[in-house]
Amino acid sequence: GPAGRLGGRRPPSLSVPLPAAGPPWPIALQRPTMSGAPEGTGAAVPEGPLTLIGDAQFRPFRNVWMLEEIGEPYAHESCLPRSRGAAAHPLRKIPVLQHGPLTVYESAAINTYLGDRFGPIMRAKGMAALIPPPGTASRAK
Secondary structure (H helix, E strand, O other), X not given: OOOHHHOOOOOOOOOOOOOOOOOOOOHHHOOEOOOOOXXXXXXXXXXXXXXXXXXXOOOHXXXXXXXXXXXXXXXXXXXXXXXXXXXXXXXXXXXXXXXXXXXXXOHHHHHHHHHHHHHHHHHHOOOOOOOOOOOOHHHHO
């Protein structure tokens, strides 16, 4: 009914203090900017090897496809969810992309990161970018 499981009582308030500054999520979950650095951090553009962790028979396949289209060298570590290989994700899920010191989770976020990070490089080579630039009407469609 309308009272729910609390029988009309208000839920107890939480007394957990929130951090004074900064977002409560890891930097790897922040939205990357056009340069590939997490927005608002002033961080350098991630450099280093690209490593995709996950079994290409599942959702990581879309990330393998994106990496192939981009044409940058990458390593692929095949593993199943909740296996030892998935330990890079806090919940031991796949896929996970590691780009140097940066770790990105979830297949859609990985492809968005790759498109934002390597789109300018692809355009500079005369190739079509795979994701429209952020903030454009094309991206919103």
